[in-house]
Amino acid sequence: MRAGAPRRRWPPALKAGLAITLAWVALALLADVIAPFPPNDHNMQAILHPPGRPHWLGTDNFGRDVLSRILHGARVDLLMGVVGVLIPFVIGVTLGAVAGYFGGIVDAILMRILDVVLAFPWLVLLMAIIVVLGPGLKSFFIALALVGWVSYARLVRAQVLVIRSADYVAAGRSLGYSTGRILWRHVLPNAIAPAIVFAMSDVVLVILAGSAISYLGFGVQPPTAEWGLMISEGQSFIFTAWWMTTFPGIALVLLALGFSLLADGLAEYLGVRE
Amino acid sequence: MNRYRFVLLRPLQLVPVLIGISLVSFLLIHALPGDPVRTLVGMRAPPDVVERIRAYYGLDQPVIVQYFYFLRSLAEGELGRSVVYRMPVSDLLASRAGPTLFLLVYATLLGIVLTIALSVTAARNRGRWPDQTIRAFSTIGLGFPSFWIGLMLILVFSVRLGLFPVSGAGQGFVDRLHHLFLPAFTIALALSAVLTRTLRASLIEQMDADHVTAARSRGVGDKDVFWRHVVPNSLIPTINLLGVNLGWLISGTVVVETVFSVPGLGFLMTSSIFARDYMTVQAITLVFALATVLITFLVDVVTVALDPRVRM
Amino acid sequence: MSALLSVSDLCIDVTGSDGPMRAVSDVSFDLAEGEVMGLVGESGSGKTLTCRSVLRLLPRKVAITGGRIELAGHRVTEMTERQLATVRGPVGAMIFQNPTAHLNPVMTIGNQIAEPVRIHEGASRAEARARARDLLVQVGIPDPDSRLDQYPHEFSGGMRQRAMIAAALACRPRLLIADEPTTALDVTVQAQILRLLLDLRDSLGLAIILVTHDLAVVSQTCEKVAVMYAGRIVESGPKPAVLGRPCHPYTEGLVASQPGGGVPGTLLKAIPGQPPGLSDRPPGCAFAPRCPIARSSCESAVPPLESAGPAHRTACPHWSELGAAA
Numbered sequence: 001m002r003a004g005a006p007r008r009r010w011p012p013a014l015k016a017g018l019a020i021t022l023a024w025v026a027l028a029l030l031a032d033v034i035a036p037f038p039p040n041d042h043n044m045q046a047i048l049h050p051p052g053r054p055h056w057l058g059t060d061n062f063g064r065d066v067l068s069r070i071l072h073g074a075r076v077d078l079l080m081g082v083v084g085v086l087i088p089f090v091i092g093v094t095l096g097a098v099a100g101y102f103g104g105i106v107d108a109i110l111m112r113i114l115d116v117v118l119a120f121p122w123l124v125l126l127m128a129i130i131v132v133l134g135p136g137l138k139s140f141f142i143a144l145a146l147v148g149w150v151s152y153a154r155l156v157r158a159q160v161l162v163i164r165s166a167d168y169v170a171a172g173r174s175l176g177y178s179t180g181r182i183l184w185r186h187v188l189p190n191a192i193a194p195a196i197v198f199a200m201s202d203v204v205l206v207i208l209a210g211s212a213i214s215y216l217g218f219g220v221q222p223p224t225a226e227w228g229l230m231i232s233e234g235q236s237f238i239f240t241a242w243w244m245t246t247f248p249g250i251a252l253v254l255l256a257l258g259f260s261l262l263a264d265g266l267a268e269y270l271g272v273r274e
Numbered sequence: 275m276n277r278y279r280f281v282l283l284r285p286l287q288l289v290p291v292l293i294g295i296s297l298v299s300f301l302l303i304h305a306l307p308g309d310p311v312r313t314l315v316g317m318r319a320p321p322d323v324v325e326r327i328r329a330y331y332g333l334d335q336p337v338i339v340q341y342f343y344f345l346r347s348l349a350e351g352e353l354g355r356s357v358v359y360r361m362p363v364s365d366l367l368a369s370r371a372g373p374t375l376f377l378l379v380y381a382t383l384l385g386i387v388l389t390i391a392l393s394v395t396a397a398r399n400r401g402r403w404p405d406q407t408i409r410a411f412s413t414i415g416l417g418f419p420s421f422w423i424g425l426m427l428i429l430v431f432s433v434r435l436g437l438f439p440v441s442g443a444g445q446g447f448v449d450r451l452h453h454l455f456l457p458a459f460t461i462a463l464a465l466s467a468v469l470t471r472t473l474r475a476s477l478i479e480q481m482d483a484d485h486v487t488a489a490r491s492r493g494v495g496d497k498d499v500f501w502r503h504v505v506p507n508s509l510i511p512t513i514n515l516l517g518v519n520l521g522w523l524i525s526g527t528v529v530v531e532t533v534f535s536v537p538g539l540g541f542l543m544t545s546s547i548f549a550r551d552y553m554t555v556q557a558i559t560l561v562f563a564l565a566t567v568l569i570t571f572l573v574d575v576v577t578v579a580l581d582p583r584v585r586m
Numbered sequence: 587m588s589a590l591l592s593v594s595d596l597c598i599d600v601t602g603s604d605g606p607m608r609a610v611s612d613v614s615f616d617l618a619e620g621e622v623m624g625l626v627g628e629s630g631s632g633k634t635l636t637c638r639s640v641l642r643l644l645p646r647k648v649a650i651t652g653g654r655i656e657l658a659g660h661r662v663t664e665m666t667e668r669q670l671a672t673v674r675g676p677v678g679a680m681i682f683q684n685p686t687a688h689l690n691p692v693m694t695i696g697n698q699i700a701e702p703v704r705i706h707e708g709a710s711r712a713e714a715r716a717r718a719r720d721l722l723v724q725v726g727i728p729d730p731d732s733r734l735d736q737y738p739h740e741f742s743g744g745m746r747q748r749a750m751i752a753a754a755l756a757c758r759p760r761l762l763i764a765d766e767p768t769t770a771l772d773v774t775v776q777a778q779i780l781r782l783l784l785d786l787r788d789s790l791g792l793a794i795i796l797v798t799h800d801l802a803v804v805s806q807t808c809e810k811v812a813v814m815y816a817g818r819i820v821e822s823g824p825k826p827a828v829l830g831r832p833c834h835p836y837t838e839g840l841v842a843s844q845p846g847g848g849v850p851g852t853l854l855k856a857i858p859g860q861p862p863g864l865s866d867r868p869p870g871c872a873f874a875p876r877c878p879i880a881r882s883s884c885e886s887a888v889p890p891l892e893s894a895g896p897a898h899r900t901a902c903p904h905w906s907e908l909g910a911a912a
Contacts, residue, residue: 116294120563123525124543125298128559131547132305201416208419212529215421216544231422235533242429249422256417264413482646484687491643491682492702492753493675496667502701506692582737583691 014265017200020258028074035068039225048241058243060233066243069225070251076226077255080140080210081203087145089199092152093192099153100160100191101183110153117150123209127218135218140210151202152195159191166190193270200263204256211252227252284571291567299560300344303552304337313552316357353560354553358546363557367539373443374538376450377527380458382516385465389512392470397477398500408470415467420526424460424533431456441535457534461526465519472515476508483507510581517573521566589616590658590793591640591678591761597652598635598644598817600864607864609648610635610817611888619760622787622794624804624825626840627814628861636814637763637797641674658760675702679754683766685746689738695722696734699753706757721752726782744775751782758790765797780807801844805829810897813837816862816872819891823898833894833905835877871901879904 027034036054037043043063051058057066099107117125126143133139163169164187172182211228213219220226222233227248234244266272306313311328319327328334332343347353353363396408431437444453480486481504489503528540535541539558546554598610610632617623627633639650642662655662658677665673674680682688690698699721700714709717715734722730725748738746747767754762764783768776784807786792796808804811804825811829812822813836821834832838839857859876868874870885877884881904891899902908 112290112294115291116298118521119291119295119567120298120559121521121524121528121566123522124528124559124562127528127543127547128302128555131552131555132302204417208417209525211419212421215419216529216532216547218547228419228421231419231425235425238425238429239433245422245425245429249419249426252419252422253414253417256419257414260413260416484682484684485690487643487645488680488682488688488750488753489690489698489701490671491641491674491680492756493671493673493706494701495671495705498701498705503690503693507690510692581692583739 011265011268013261014269017258017261017263017265020254021262024074024078024255024258027071028078031068031071031075035065035071037065037068039069039072040064040223048237048244050241051243057247058241060230060241060244061237066230066247069230070227070248073225073227073230073248074251074255076137076220076224077207077211077228077252080137080220081207081255081259083141084144084148084206084210085199085202087141088148088202089152089195091145092149092154093156093188093195095149096153096156096195097160097183097188097191100157101164101179101187107157110157114150114154117147120147122147122205123212126209127213127216130213130218135221137220140213140219144206148202148206151198155194155198156188156191159194160187163187163190194272197263197267197270197272200259200266203259204263207252207256207259284574288567288571292564295560295563295567296345296348297341299556299563300341302556302559304340306552314354314357348560353557356546356551356554358549358551358554363553366542366554367557367561370537370539370542372538373450373454373536374527374531374540376443377454377457377461377531377536377538378523380451380454381461381465381527382523384458384462385469386516388462388466389469389473392466393473393477394500394505396470396474397481397504400478400481405474408474412467412470412474415464415470418464418467420460420464421529421533423463424457424530427456427460428534443536443538454536457530457536460530460533461523464526465523468519469512469515473508473512476511477504480504480507510577513573513577513580517570517577520569520573524562524566588618589656590619590621591617591795592656593636593640593653594655595653596636596639596650596655598632598639599649599651600635601647601649602864604865606649606651608651608817608867609864610639613653613814613817613819615812615819615822617761617793617795619793620787620791621810622784622796622808624808624811625795625797625814626799626801626804626811628799630816630861630863631814632817633797633814634765637765637795638680640761640763640795641678641680642670643674643680672706675706675757675759677759678761678763679757679759680763680765681747681750681754681767684770685743685750686738686770688750689746691738694735694737695741695749699734699749699756702753702756717756718752721756722749724755724786725749725752726778727752743771744778747771747775747779748782751779751786755786755790755792759792761793761795762786763795763797766799767796768803769798769800776803783807801829801840813840816867818872818888818901819899820873820901821899822891823895827895827898831895833898833900833908834873834902835879835908836873838908839876879907 041064043059046055046059046063048061049055049059049063055065055067057070059065095110099110125147129143129146130139133142169182169186172186210219211226214226214228215232217232220229222229230248231245234241237244303313304310310333311324315323315327331347332340335343351364353367355361356363356366359366392408392411396405399405428440432440438456439453442453444450486499486503489499527538528543531538531540532544539561543555543558546558594614596610596613597608599606600609613636615623625633625637635644635648638644640655640657640662644650650663653663657673660673660677662670662673696715696718699718703709703714703717718734719730722733727733727745727748741749767783768779771779780803783794787794796803798804808825810823811825812819813828813834814820815836821828821832821837828837829841832841839855842855843857857876862868862872868885870887871877871880871889874880874884889901889903891901892903894900894905
């Protein structure tokens with residue numbers, strides 16, 4: 001990746017991505033108000049009700065309203081994506097900046113750990129760690145904290161290596177600035193752009209991983225409304241109630257699209273090339 | 275450093291990674307709460323078996339010594355016993371590796387064909403509707419949940435059209451191609467979304483490259499320019515990306531095998547997690563990591579072989 | 587002698603974000619068999635677009651919007667891409683400024699030279715390879731047998747330019763367009779490449795358009811010169827006349843700013859100001875804002891080319907004042 005001069009105008013992808021993402025955030029926040037039914041209310045009169053009035057996206061095998069569950073599920077899936085990226089982001093950026101700036105033995109050790117973590121297929125390692133910690137959202141976040149930081153560390157370290165020899169850093173040193181100040185005020189702001197862009201596409205990966213792990217049964221547990229879990233619950237009824245699997249998947253694709261566009265748009269806006 | 279020395283020296287760089295992989299796999303079992311022997315052999319194992327396992331893995335020794343016992347067992351090809359299948363894990367894995375390998379190769383080939391078809395169509399129609407459509411596909415496709423795509427394909431091609439079986443791996447080559455088409459296509463769809471972005475971009479970059487203008491100045495026609503000059507120069511970054519995405523590909527296989535009940539390593543892993551068959555989970559994690567490292571290394575070698583410019 | 591190449595009233599537009607802009611206006615010139623013409627100008631003057639349009643090798647968003655180009659009887663401006671492919675190579679060929687970027691990095695030098703031979707003459711692999719070997723010898727690359735199987739990165743800059751010349755000459759063209767062929771090379775190598783081009787002209791009867799911003803190169807090699815400024819030819823004619831007695835203030839400025847042209851011990855003269863950009867070309871003579879002898883009439887209309895001697899043309903109506911000043 002290469003950082004260049006920022007462009008002024010907002011690229012269309014950035015606008016579209018922001019619009020989709022903010023729409024989802026609004027839907028998630030307002031789920032209590034706009035969802036036509038409570039997400040976990042069983043209704044034995046309307047089991048496997050096909051899409052139509054009053055269940056616009058149909059009901060599941062407990063008579064729960066699919067639309068309402070999707071709206072409430074948006075909270076969980078957004079939370080997975082945001083928290084699941086924020087923790088690795090903070091850890092990775094910090095370690096990458098420190099390793100890149102100081103180099104030496106710290107850097108060498110960090111790079112070896114990085115190689116090892118990257119050697120494992122990502123989802124497989126996440127699942128293996130969740131096996132140790134036990135299923136659930138908390139385990140998912142811990143596993144991500146252990147595994148997800150490597151990409152950020154690698155991106156930031158590469159940038160810092162370049163920036164640390166730049167003139168303005170030398171100028172800062174010659175002015176007697178403290179190391180912490182140079183790193184925090186001068187190096188990091190210039191090194192972080194690729195990490196921010198990657199974070200947006202990482203949200204997509206994390207949401208897909210989280211929903212896949214929930215689908216497999218090791219993530220979010222019933223009866224919580226979560227899209228991957230809803231798809232898994234619908235799988236047994238795929239022959240009779242296609243809407244149970246179809247709509248939560250469309251929701252996933254649309255949420256992911258928002259962040260993918262955000263990543264593309266930000267890359268263009270910040271002049272970061274992948 | 276010339277190419278031959280690269281091929282010889284690169285494996286040496288793998289050594290620390292391999293040590294790290296073994297350490298992580300070791301920790302996976304030893305970080306589990308409770309008595310590791312019980313983790314390994316299950317709760318109902320007779321006392322003499324428990325004692326034998328404890329001695330074999332050195333579980334009464336300090337942790338660092340236990341790690342060397344673990345390494346020794348790995349070197350002997352001893353991956354433990356599956357408490358669920360009541361057989362050596364190595365035998366279990368060997369019996370399940372076939373469908374996974376088949377699926378991986380099948381999906382990769384389908385993905386490559388799809389990627390080339392889409393990227394070439396997009397690049398040759400730059401800016402017009404086929405290009406726009408394909409670009410939209412490759413952006414949306416980044417967010418395809420493979421398990422859901424698999425179910426949708428089942429819904430359309432198996433339930434509605436009855437073209438493909440819903441599950442299983444099939445017997446014999448042709449039957450297997452038929453059985454594994456939907457799982458492979460599921461993975462290929464996601465893979466081609468990722469690769470098409472790169473290949474399209476580098477095709478378009480190459481179409482404007484100076485050496486392409488120079489070839490045209492000598493009367494090389496559109497078709498020849500495209501296939502002989504543009505495409506070879508665009509493939510190298512794509513092959514690199516394919517190598518980088520291998521871990522992601524294997525992750526996808528684990529999920530898709532479970533969706534389609536393909537009797538491979540991925541399905542074995544998820545079912546073993548449910549059954550708390552820790553030795554099997556550990557062994558599969560280890561095997562997947564080793565496979566990733568090995569294949570990434572091979573991709574590196576292929577890239578070097580293809581690119582005459584690489585001279586370290 | 588009838589003209590091998592005849593360009594008349596050529597206009598080229600570049601499409602930017604604000605719509606099309608005229609980059610080259612009303613350019614006309616002729617070139618005979620075996621003749622070497624220098625096309626001189628600063629970057630942005632339109633010399634590269636002009637020479638590329640001879641083989642219709644313009645980049646995207648750049649188009650010929652007027653005029654005619656006729657090359658050895660082929661009406662280049664009216665041909666389809668498929669027809670053009672039959673002209674490029676056997677009739678006209680081109681070499682470029684940066685040989686590193688203009689050679690395919692993943693194809694052997696031998697294959698790049700042999701490729702046009704196989705395409706245009708349907709030669710077999712062995713025949714094409716034999717021709718490529720002969721060409722390497724002809725352009726002065728030693729040890730051709732092992733060089734054929736090497737890749738561009740294994741060649742030095744000068745050798746790459748020689749290889750590109752070999753590829754351009756593979757189908758024995760009658761016209762070679764050389765777009766700043768020596769700019770990216772070391773000074774010593776520059777002279778060798780120019781020498782090679784002249785030798786090839788002598789042995790093959792090749793006509794050459796040499797595009798350059800370097801008057802020294804022109805004075806060493808060319809028989810005629812056309813000077814471009816802001817998309818127009820402002821002066822053209824035989825080299826001795828144009829460089830020895832410039833009849834346009836821009837040419838005069840160029841000559842005066844050459845090292846070795848002035849009196850030893852005096853400062854080199856520079857032309858004040860900058861050439862206008864594509865979007866802010868003035869309505870009259872584009873050089874007027876920088877011209878020492880400009881008057882108000884220069885800024886109202888584009889001056890037509892007028893004769894200043896045998897085959898010598900200038901776009902300055904006040905050219906007679908220049909000789910007087912010198």
